[in-house]
Amino acid sequence: MEEKKPGWNQFKRIKLDRKRLARRMQKAEGATQRHAHRFIVRRIDNIRLVAREVTTWLVLVGIIIAALGVQLLVSKPQFTATARAEGGTFVEGTIGQIDTMNPLYLTTPSEASVSRLLFSSLYNYDETGHLRQDIIKSLTVDASGRVYTATIRDDVAWHDKTPLLASDIVYTVNLIKNPSARSPLRINWLDVTVAAVNNTTVQFTLPATYAAFPHALTFPILPEHILKTVAPGAIRESAFSRSPVGSGPFTFRLLQAADNVSRHKVVHLAANPAYYAGAPKLDRFEIHAYPDEASLLKALRSGELSGASGLSPTVAPSIDTARYKLTPQALNSGVYLLFNMNNPILKDVKVRKALQAATDTAALRSDIGGGVLPLDAPVLRSQLEGADIPKVAPPDIARAQALLDEAGWKLSGSGRVRDGQALSFTITTTKNSENVRSIDNLVKQWQKIGVNIERKIVDTSGIASTFVQDTLQARNFDMLLYELAIGADPDVYAYWHSSQIGQTGYNFTSYSNKAVDASLASARSRLEPELRNAKYKQFVRQWQEDAPALALYQPVLEYVSNENVDAVRPGAQLVSEADRYANVLYWTVHSDTVYKTP
Numbered sequence: 001m002e003e004k005k006p007g008w009n010q011f012k013r014i015k016l017d018r019k020r021l022a023r024r025m026q027k028a029e030g031a032t033q034r035h036a037h038r039f040i041v042r043r044i045d046n047i048r049l050v051a052r053e054v055t056t057w058l059v060l061v062g063i064i065i066a067a068l069g070v071q072l073l074v075s076k077p078q079f080t081a082t083a084r085a086e087g088g089t090f091v092e093g094t095i096g097q098i099d100t101m102n103p104l105y106l107t108t109p110s111e112a113s114v115s116r117l118l119f120s121s122l123y124n125y126d127e128t129g130h131l132r133q134d135i136i137k138s139l140t141v142d143a144s145g146r147v148y149t150a151t152i153r154d155d156v157a158w159h160d161k162t163p164l165l166a167s168d169i170v171y172t173v174n175l176i177k178n179p180s181a182r183s184p185l186r187i188n189w190l191d192v193t194v195a196a197v198n199n200t201t202v203q204f205t206l207p208a209t210y211a212a213f214p215h216a217l218t219f220p221i222l223p224e225h226i227l228k229t230v231a232p233g234a235i236r237e238s239a240f241s242r243s244p245v246g247s248g249p250f251t252f253r254l255l256q257a258a259d260n261v262s263r264h265k266v267v268h269l270a271a272n273p274a275y276y277a278g279a280p281k282l283d284r285f286e287i288h289a290y291p292d293e294a295s296l297l298k299a300l301r302s303g304e305l306s307g308a309s310g311l312s313p314t315v316a317p318s319i320d321t322a323r324y325k326l327t328p329q330a331l332n333s334g335v336y337l338l339f340n341m342n343n344p345i346l347k348d349v350k351v352r353k354a355l356q357a358a359t360d361t362a363a364l365r366s367d368i369g370g371g372v373l374p375l376d377a378p379v380l381r382s383q384l385e386g387a388d389i390p391k392v393a394p395p396d397i398a399r400a401q402a403l404l405d406e407a408g409w410k411l412s413g414s415g416r417v418r419d420g421q422a423l424s425f426t427i428t429t430t431k432n433s434e435n436v437r438s439i440d441n442l443v444k445q446w447q448k449i450g451v452n453i454e455r456k457i458v459d460t461s462g463i464a465s466t467f468v469q470d471t472l473q474a475r476n477f478d479m480l481l482y483e484l485a486i487g488a489d490p491d492v493y494a495y496w497h498s499s500q501i502g503q504t505g506y507n508f509t510s511y512s513n514k515a516v517d518a519s520l521a522s523a524r525s526r527l528e529p530e531l532r533n534a535k536y537k538q539f540v541r542q543w544q545e546d547a548p549a550l551a552l553y554q555p556v557l558e559y560v561s562n563e564n565v566d567a568v569r570p571g572a573q574l575v576s577e578a579d580r581y582a583n584v585l586y587w588t589v590h591s592d593t594v595y596k597t598p
Contacts, residue, residue: 094289423452
């Protein structure tokens with residue numbers, strides 16, 4: 001018989017003992033109650049006794065922690081400070097094309113900006129418009145006032161680590177003088193000879209005494225060891241002009257065509273850690289060159305720039321001051337309305353004086369935006385000393401009308417005529433909002449005395465612009481609204497001496513006066529400050545009397561920068577726009593909290 005195996009049926013025989021289960025549950029319940037009574041109920045009184053002490057200690061600890069926090073916040077400024085931090089990239093917008101980075105051929109503010117960051121000079125200008133030593137250690141002049149000896153630093157190196165020597169300075173000057181190089185700086189160095197005495201000493205010999213010669217030593221120096229095998233006539237188009245090697249605070253990395261349609265280019269620079277004056281705080285610097293003011297404004301509004309240079313005061317009100325700060329910096333320049341003295345009508349001094357008397361320059365400055373400064377002379381008033389500095393008489397419409405009547409120009413309807421010819425002129429200028437508004441203001445003022453004006457606005461932003469050849473050199477204008485760079489010294493011989501008349505000169509008005517010629521020649525050839533000051537006052541007085549031009553205003557650079565950056569300083573007096581970089585070693589884009597040292 002087969003043995004039976006256990007299966008699920010066996011569970012049918014199990015019976016639940018309910019009485020036994022109930023006894024065990026009662027026993028567990030009793031044990032639980034005894035433990036609760038022993039460990040909880042009996043100790044509730046103890047907790048009540050210590051609760052007040054525990055609460056007191058908790059409150060006391062909280063007060064101590066809070067006091068320590070308050071003390072930390074109050075005393076933190078005593079041992080910490082907010083300091084400008086090193087590193088980062090400064091992105092700056094400028095106006096003007098970048099067609100070359102060779103500093104001998106600069107034509108736009110953008111190119112000048114790149115040059116100032118890449119190249120060194122013997123001297124450059126500080127934020128007050130005064131000369132300061134760059135690579136020069138000393139400059140002496142002999143008893144004749146014609147021989148200058150310059151000693152340069154021995155720790156200056158090119159970006160490729162090659163030492164900068166006196167021979168580099170000699171090479172640069174001789175290259176400038178070479179007619180094959182076609183440098184616009186050539187006219188300033190034609191009669192100057194230069195020689196290297198040794199590796200750190202260079203000597204300049206002038207044909208005659210020239211008091212302002214130290215200011216000529218601000219030219220950028222080029223590397224002979226790189227360019228000596230390049231023919232002077234090929235320098236401008238050489239690879240060096242597209243990939244320069246300098247000795248300045250930043251080194252060249254890349255030229256980028258950001259937008260071929262708008263001709264927006266970007267120059268990428270890196271900090272030079274071996275710079276002889278100390279490494280910049282920034283790691284990198286980018287210059288974004290825009291073709292016009294509208295493009296630069298658009299970039300600012302998009303928030304892609306740390307700063308911007310070259311905007312006119314007319315657009316300053318459109319800047320978002322919640323995001324950007326405006327820092328005005330006066331420029332050592334003057335905006336003038338130049339009269340072409342070859343124009344038959346403008347040859348008459350009474351007509352020029354009438355236009356002078358009818359011009360309210362204060363109203364013109366206010367119309368531009370109010371940020372520009374007064375100017376009534378061919379030099380800045382700050383460049384002259386004494387209480388007897390000549391001044392132009394205030395505007396006088398009645399006097400202007402009387403002068404035109406004396407000159408034979410009689411009112412006829414809304415204008416003036418003489419011998420059947422209308423008194424009418426064309427004002428030529430380059431395209432920007434400031435110039436256009438200035439002309440509009442002059443048109444309104446001169447309508448009051450019956451003078452009619454036509455406008456000719458020349459766009460110089462294109463690479464095919466021929467403004468210099470067709471307008472300046474050809475003297476193809478009746479009147480020219482134009483900015484003249486005055487410089488740090490009042491030597492404006494190039495603009496007003498009769499020897500500078502002609503296509504190669506800068507006397508754009510063709511102005512000639514023997515007394516003016518004598519004053520300008522004498523002032524630049526004497527080293528005595530008092531005598532030079534007296535000569536320039538004589539020149540200014542005669543210039544104002546002859547009125548070959550109208551001084552309208554001294555321009556002011558409205559530098560726009562992000563609220564987080566630290567760049568240009570307020571109240572600066574810049575010789576040129578590129579001199580905003582006088583303190584570029586200390587520019588930063590952010591700040592950190594640091595502990596003070598005891």
